[in-house]
Amino acid sequence: MTTVYLALGANLGNRRANLAAALERLRLGGKFKIRAVSGLYETRPVGYINQPDFLNMALEGETELSPLDLLDSLKRIELLAGRDFSAPRNYPRPLDLDILFYGDHLVNEDRLQVPHPRLHERAFVLAPLNEFAPRFTHPQLQSTIEDLLATFDLEKEGVFRYCAEPGLQIPPPRFLFVTGKLAAPVLEQFLHDLSTQLNFTYGIAKMDMDVAAFMSVRYIADHLKLPEEESGIYDLLVIPGWAKGDLASLERISGIKAVLGPTDLTELESWLELQIRCTKASSNATHYYTEEQLREIQARLTDSNIRIFTDGKCIYAFNDQLFVSGGIEDKELRTLFRQLGVDNASHAFYLGRELYKAAMSIRLGLPYHQDRDLAL
Ligand SMILES: Nc1ncnc2c1ncn2[C@@H]1O[C@H](COP(=O)(O)OP(=O)(O)OP(=O)(O)O)[C@@H](O)[C@H]1O
Numbered sequence: 393m394t395t396v397y398l399a400l401g402a403n404l405g406n407r408r409a410n411l412a413a414a415l416e417r418l419r420l421g422g423k424f425k426i427r428a429v430s431g432l433y434e435t436r437p438v439g440y441i442n443q444p445d446f447l448n449m450a451l452e453g454e455t456e457l458s459p460l461d462l463l464d465s466l467k468r469i470e471l472l473a474g475r476d477f478s479a480p481r482n483y484p485r486p487l488d489l490d491i492l493f494y495g496d497h498l499v500n501e502d503r504l505q506v507p508h509p510r511l512h513e514r515a516f517v518l519a520p521l522n523e524f525a526p527r528f529t530h531p532q533l534q535s536t537i538e539d540l541l542a543t544f545d546l547e548k549e550g551v552f553r554y555c556a557e558p559g560l561q562i563p564p565p566r567f568l569f570v571t572g573k574l575a576a577p578v579l580e581q582f583l584h585d586l587s588t589q590l591n592f593t594y595g596i597a598k599m600d601m602d603v604a605a606f607m608s609v610r611y612i613a614d615h616l617k618l619p620e621e622e623s624g625i626y627d628l629l630v631i632p633g634w635a636k637g638d639l640a641s642l643e644r645i646s647g648i649k650a651v652l653g654p655t656d657l658t659e660l661e662s663w664l665e666l667q668i669r670c671t672k673a674s675s676n677a678t679h680y681y682t683e684e685q686l687r688e689i690q691a692r693l694t695d696s697n698i699r700i701f702t703d704g705k706c707i708y709a710f711n712d713q714l715f716v717s718g719g720i721e722d723k724e725l726r727t728l729f730r731q732l733g734v735d736n737a738s739h740a741f742y743l744g745r746e747l748y749k750a751a752m753s754i755r756l757g758l759p760y761h762q763d764r765d766l767a768l
């Protein structure tokens with residue numbers, strides 16, 4: 393698995409819906425996992441000026457695809473969004489997906505250059521990327537994203553973080569269940585109930601056979617009719633637990649990672665819980681705000697409640713009036729606490745506990761969320 397960074401842009405049609413659909417399609421049959429997404433930015437077009445404004449965002453993902461296979465998948469997603477590849481470069485488009493970085497690999501092929509050769513000239517790329525990868529170092533320029541971004545005045549560039557469109561979330565996992573005709577209605581009911589409880593989405597492929605237990609992997613591979621554009625929207629193909637045969641060939645034919653599901657519907661809940669936990673546990677991306685972004689958040693506050701954040705190194709605490717930051721050593725924590733000037737005893741206990749939890753999260757390399765337990 394390689395960590396990759398992608399830039400997304402849209403300036404035709406329903407721009408936000410185009411970006412949302414791209415996130416849904418970016419599962420690539422389980423070969424791509426989105427780990428972090430930025431907010432949406434309203435941006436003035438660069439290059440060919442006489443065209444509508446863009447919505448831009450960036451994301452961090454992990455993939456087992458090679459750089460060129462990833463590029464091909466991105467081109468397919470652009471095509472599904474209605475992209476006209478005969479239009480000249482820099483023309484309006486419903487969707488544009490660029491590979492910014494592929495780990496720290498350098499690629500220099502006719503149809504692919506990575507790192508993207510123009511990313512450091514583009515505030516509309518650097519600003520969203522900086523939300524979750526400020527300290528990623530450009531392998532050729534040897535500068536971090538935050539340093540590259542610091543050379544731009546975002547207002548002058550026409551790059552605005554707080555646009556009218558609400559941001560997008562990482563889509564929940566999406567499973568495709570294969571079933572026989574008899575079990576289909578019961579499975580549908582189970583999945584319908586569990587999907588909100590466990591936060592996943594699903595599709596059901598009903599095979600023309602009464603009982604799922606009689607299906608072989610070969611039979612499923614031969615009879616699963618999936619429109620080509622659909623394989624990308626799933627993370628996992630779940631086939632009945634009794635099925636025997638070669639899963640690798642089914643994966644090749646369907647384009648989706650395949651696993652055997654539980655043999656009994658009563659085990660479906662714990663089986664799904666485990667699957668979902670596994671996808672989350674392998675996520676190592678932590679979203680950190682930069683001090684500048686935290687100060688922007690502060691500027692919009694109107695109350696005195698203290699908000700606490702970390703950036704993996706320092707602790708930041710602020711309300712509408714004051715903004716303090718500091719390190720995680722005991723002495724630094726005490727100074728931070730004093731600067732907050734809290735005189736109410738129960739509030740002081742609360743803040744002390746939160747500050748120590750924030751310090752602990754930094755020591756352990758875990759994400760910190762105010763009022764939530766530390767979690768792996
Ligand atoms: N890192 C990269 N990411 C995406 N496409 C790339 C990359 N490097 C080279 N390309 C090639 O660029 C071609 C044109 O891509 P596209 O139409 O998205 O360009 P553009 O968005 O108009 O301009 P720009 O490349 O400056 O963003 C693609 O078909 C692809 O082969």
Ligand SMILES: Nc1nc2c(c(=O)[nH]1)N=C(CO)CN2
Nearest residue numbers: 401435436437438439446516
């Ligand atoms: N603001 C903005 N301008 C652009 C963009 C884009 O995504 N945002 N993409 C381009 C071609 O890739 C050319 N110009």
